[in-house]
Amino acid sequence: MLHPVGDLPAGVYWRRRALVLGIAASVLGGGGWLVGTAGSSAEAGTRVASSSTEVQPSLAAPALEQVVPSLAAVQTPSVTEPSAEPAPASSPEQAPPAVEAPAAAPDPGQPCTDDMVSVDVAPAGGQAAVGDKPTFTLVVTNVSGVPCTRTTDAGLREIVLLDAAGARVWGSNDCFPEVSSESRTLAPGEAASFPLQWGGRTSEPTCTAPRTAPPAGSYALQGRLGTKTGPATPFTLT
Template sequence: MSTFKHPVGPQPSSVYWRRRLILGLGLLAVIVVVILIIVRPGASDGAPAPVSTSTNTPKTTAAASTSIPTASTTASGAACDPSAVRIEAVTDKDTYAAGELPQLSVAITNTGASACKIDAGTAQQLFTITSGSETYWKSTDCQTDKVDAEVLLQPGKTISSQTPITWDRTRSDPSTCQAQRQQVPAGGASYHLTTAIGGIQSPETKQFILQ
């Protein structure tokens, strides 16, 4: 007689059947767990597609320079009509403390309706400082390293000096370029700056005070 079909022991056969059922269910649970670990249902066979971090950035062009170049350049186009060019004298401050040196610049604006070219290099620039009826300083008195710089002026646009000129608060004279020059009066003295480019002069002066 088969002991599997007819369990033999001091206990009733129903007890042995319950034990076998519990043991069988435990083995089945272990098998299911192992299968789930191996198969991993729901997992993808391949690696997930990476999220793109790149963006299509539109190409941009460099902004047009708004400074007068310091080296010789060549611009295409017709020469500017002097009547369509506005020159403005510029200082970095209106009042300078004792010992503080003014920074002088020039701004050029094309007031015409079309682009034109102009030589705005240092060879064409003139800065003049006056007080009352007296001229105290000119940038051309002791100027060196003059350069031409032909630039294209767009209509309605303004360009400015790339590097300001520093005035040392002295009187200028071609005969004193290599000598100790006299300091100009200060202590609240008022001065006026006039600029010119290629003979086109600023219609207004820029006033400033030296303390």
């Protein structure tokens, strides 16, 4: 081993042996380094695991008094006691407006006064021939805004015929007065009609004067109900 044998000079063989030994030493050194590195890594992993295990106790849940604040530290809002002094009386300007009570419903049985009704005569066509017997109609209308009741007895209803000078020519109650007892309840704007036929001759309240047919000309018809007298309505005899 220490004395090389061969045809080459001895220096050549020594150099080869030195090269082989160097390579072997490198291989051995590299293997030792790998083993050391692996050991260091394992040791480092063990240290990390140990450190993690040691840290766990420090992550324990904090004590209850550290999470929930002390009740003494919480400020409870104070409740202001109501003042015992009476509130000042409101001035008249601040008082609410008074509410008017609704008007009472009208009594349908209240009487119709003269101001609450109108009395008119509707002549048949506005004219008639001398000697004819036309029918006139007495119309009583409630001109108020409430219902009311009016006595309409036949003895209170009358139609008169007046000449152009305003003299009385005929009256429906002169010779043949009618008697009845009746009344009408009229709603606002409602009218009651009472037809009456004229005999075509003159008359007067005592019905003692001769009765004749009035001549042709211009006349007027006027209606009455008790104390209420209506306006004159033109009428012509031909």
